[in-house]
Amino acid sequence: MNDASQLSLTQSYGPIFMIVAFSLFIAVTMFTLASLLGPKNPTPEKAIPYECGSESTGAAHVKQSVKFYLTAILFVVFDIEAIFLYPWAVLFQRLGVTGLVEMLVFLTVLTAALVYCWKKGALEWQT
């Protein structure tokens, strides 16, 4: 099964483009069918943003809690660090104990960062 590395880029990634094309085809077919079958009778009332039946008030793009932005930053930090672990994970049985110690240092920094965020209150969502 490891002969994938000997295949050219087109051969290993080509099927993925076929799947993308096929998914697009399904979506376009659905849209076409819907526009052929569905009624077209737009009225101003139908186009009102749904707000439980009452008149829509104010802008829809309301201010969001700063917690969401904090979560995004946390995600960038931790997910990118986690992605760094993948190349190491593939090779580390060849790297041996040295690799394990290096990764221990890396994970200690990661855990320290998590503890720091926790203590700073970045992981409190109820308020």
Added chain:
Amino acid sequence: MNALAHGASYGALIILTLLTTVAMGVWFERKFAGRMQSRLGPTMVGPVGLLQSVADVVKLLNKEDIIPRDADRGLFTLAPVLAALLSLGAAAVVPFSSTVVAADLDIGVIWVVALGGLTVIATFAAGWSSNNKFALLGAMRGIAQSVSYGVPLVLSVLVPVILAGTMSLSGIVAWQTRHHWFALWPVIPGLPALGLFFLAMLAESNRIPFDIPEAESELVAGVTTEYTGAKFVLFYMAEYVHTLVGSAVASVLFLGGWDGPIAPGLHWMVAKTLALFVAVYWVRWSLLRYRSDQLMALCWRRLTPLGVGLVLLASAWALFAPGGPA
């Protein structure tokens, strides 16, 4: 060219099978939920209601396509297409047997995780372009949830990668065929990693108890509030395909994929995938929805440290265990 033709034909086959399975899965879920609540579920369309999903799709295609006032029309149309494309694209690298696989990438694991993570783009595009407060709130909560649970997901997937020493999904199955399933041995990083992956998958595909973006009791229908007809079908389909592909990936990573005695490999793979798929329904119709802040706290304070611990245990096992991975 031969490999390309092989991949393309299997790709088409896998997508068609997935879509059929999703249609039947929706029927099964409604029957299953009905039985759990002492109801019958769908009975009218076809024998024992089997054609209910087909009827639903036909009905939805007959609905008017409504785009709300002041919506970003292009983005509003693109979002459901993107959702469907990303969930089906992840299926491209999943090996259903040693031969039934569309694209056997060396970095299959990364591909699955990356496409699962990208679905937040579709969620956000839908929420932002709808010009609706419920949709935007649902999208923001959904993104916060999906990106947060991406961290434990990535960490849990690392466990089989470390033990097998490869990122190729079929390579991981081949390793398990030669040795043992990761959920069974080594039990300690293996089984908790499967649990962690399952939880994170539920959260990423927005399933109860983690279906915050939809939360119909508080946000109407979340990001899909303004969607009608074909676009709604695409969103709905994408969600089920995401769950189904997630179940398939879980069986590949932890349950030995197509490995099993007597029956052909494909049967085993399908059986394992469907068992996990049913488990998702079981959870869905048994539990209540988590609150958004509980959900985030669970992810960052419990699951992420657990994931880091599992990665350390797995690497220690791989290096020091007697008779561990060679």
